[in-house]
Amino acid sequence: MFRFTLLLAALSAMLSTSVAFAPSLAVGRNGFCASSESAMPVRSHSGSKSELNMAADLKGKVAFIAGVADSTGYGWAIAKALADAGATIIVGTWPPVLKIFERGLAKGQFDEDSTLSDGSKMTIEKVYPLDAVFDEPDDVPEDIKTNKRYAGLDGYTISEVAKAVEADYGKIDILVHSLANGPEVTKPLLETSRKGYLAASSASAYSFVSLVQKFGPIMNPESCALSLTYIASEKVIPGYGGGMSSAKAQLESDTRTLAFEAGRKWGMRVNTISAGPLKSRAASAIGKEPGQKTFIEVAIDYSNANAPLAQDLYSDDVGNSGYFLCSPLARTITGVTLYVDNGLHAMGMALDSAALNQ
Ligand SMILES: NC(=O)c1ccc[n+]([C@@H]2O[C@H](COP(=O)([O-])OP(=O)(O)OC[C@H]3O[C@@H](n4cnc5c(N)ncnc54)[C@H](O)[C@@H]3O)[C@@H](O)[C@H]2O)c1
Numbered sequence: 001m002f003r004f005t006l007l008l009a010a011l012s013a014m015l016s017t018s019v020a021f022a023p024s025l026a027v028g029r030n031g032f033c034a035s036s037e038s039a040m041p042v043r044s045h046s047g048s049k050s051e052l053n054m055a056a057d058l059k060g061k062v063a064f065i066a067g068v069a070d071s072t073g074y075g076w077a078i079a080k081a082l083a084d085a086g087a088t089i090i091v092g093t094w095p096p097v098l099k100i101f102e103r104g105l106a107k108g109q110f111d112e113d114s115t116l117s118d119g120s121k122m123t124i125e126k127v128y129p130l131d132a133v134f135d136e137p138d139d140v141p142e143d144i145k146t147n148k149r150y151a152g153l154d155g156y157t158i159s160e161v162a163k164a165v166e167a168d169y170g171k172i173d174i175l176v177h178s179l180a181n182g183p184e185v186t187k188p189l190l191e192t193s194r195k196g197y198l199a200a201s202s203a204s205a206y207s208f209v210s211l212v213q214k215f216g217p218i219m220n221p222e223s224c225a226l227s228l229t230y231i232a233s234e235k236v237i238p239g240y241g242g243g244m245s246s247a248k249a250q251l252e253s254d255t256r257t258l259a260f261e262a263g264r265k266w267g268m269r270v271n272t273i274s275a276g277p278l279k280s281r282a283a284s285a286i287g288k289e290p291g292q293k294t295f296i297e298v299a300i301d302y303s304n305a306n307a308p309l310a311q312d313l314y315s316d317d318v319g320n321s322g323y324f325l326c327s328p329l330a331r332t333i334t335g336v337t338l339y340v341d342n343g344l345h346a347m348g349m350a351l352d353s354a355a356l357n358q
Pocket of ligand 1: 067180228274278
């Protein structure tokens with residue numbers, strides 16, 4: 001709650017400051033419009049604090065978050081921050097972990113992690129089975145259809161889920177992609193097979209393209225799409241293998257191209273957050289050798305030792321940044337990769353390098 005209040009206070013302060021520096025009301029959105037939109041009446045804009053705070057209110061907005069199966073990850077934290085601002089939350093969950101997630105929800109296992117700033121609990125209105133490596137029903141191979149982890153499930157391809165969401169909610173406002181999968185993630189790129197590389201790309205990068213494609217037509221004007229990326233896309237992070245670094249590079253590049261295409265087509269904003277290391281379920285599964293630190297434990301320790309801000313990074317930090325990017329406060333921000341990593345991306349030298357002590 002403290003962090004959330006701080007965020008709102010900081011945003012209000014930022015925004016009221018920017019109003020103070022605005023040279024004139026004539027330089028607002030409509031003043032620069034070259035298209036037919038310039039015929040639109042100029043919206044009155046008092047820039048008062050209360051009006052700007054209202055802009056952060058997400059009441060009446062519907063957010064679909066793909067890739068939530070427990071409360072440890074970034075998808076959950078973003079859902080919570082959006083719920084805190086009043087959005088209706090629906091999620092897409094990978095079929096192999098769907099039952100365990102639904103059981104956990106029913107048993108109240110995530111209640112403690114659902115508390116919002118006013119003391120109420122986040123409600124997930126609906127959980128849709130979603131396998132983001134399939135776009136259309138015809139893409140689903142026989143071995144998946146008959147797999148016991150998919151038994152009794154139907155309609156989990158991206159286009160079917162978009163149709164189901166439309167049937168339930170009509171148009172929605174926020175689309176979050178918080179999922180990744182690389183079957184060969186523990187292998188260096190030099191040892192990664194074509195199959196493993198393409199699987200990482202399919203599950204972790206193309207899945208975002210497909211979600212934006214299929215959900216675009218059911219998004220309200222001024223909607224936004226958001227994904228999660230990792231610094232391994234642009235700097236070498238040993239241990240983040242199997243083509244996952246390549247998939248994240250694709251995701252960031254696609255963010256820019258989709259921002260242009262979906263912006264022009266649907267008025268949608270598209271951004272990605274380059275998040276610092278978090279001990280989520282997915283991340284904890286990388287490089288689990290008995291008696292040794294996992295990949296993510298090393299990454300967290302490294303960040304604490306070397307980032308400009310020597311403080312813990314919580315999933316809520318990314319949740320709050322996701323909320324900002326998905327809110328009208330960020331209405332002119334699109335195509336960006338926003339680092340939420342205590343500044344680690346800015347470092348070019350490791351402070352704890354043994355070489356510094358020689
Ligand atoms: N944890 C970190 O340190 C970290 C850092 C930077 C970026 N990220 C990114 O954040 C996002 C969320 O990951 P997280 O670490 O919070 O873990 P997480 O376990 O909460 O989320 C990953 C989710 O992806 C789902 N998933 C896997 N394959 C899928 C498929 N084919 N279809 C649908 N869902 C599928 C899993 O079931 C899981 O719910 C990922 O894109 C990840 O790369 C994580």
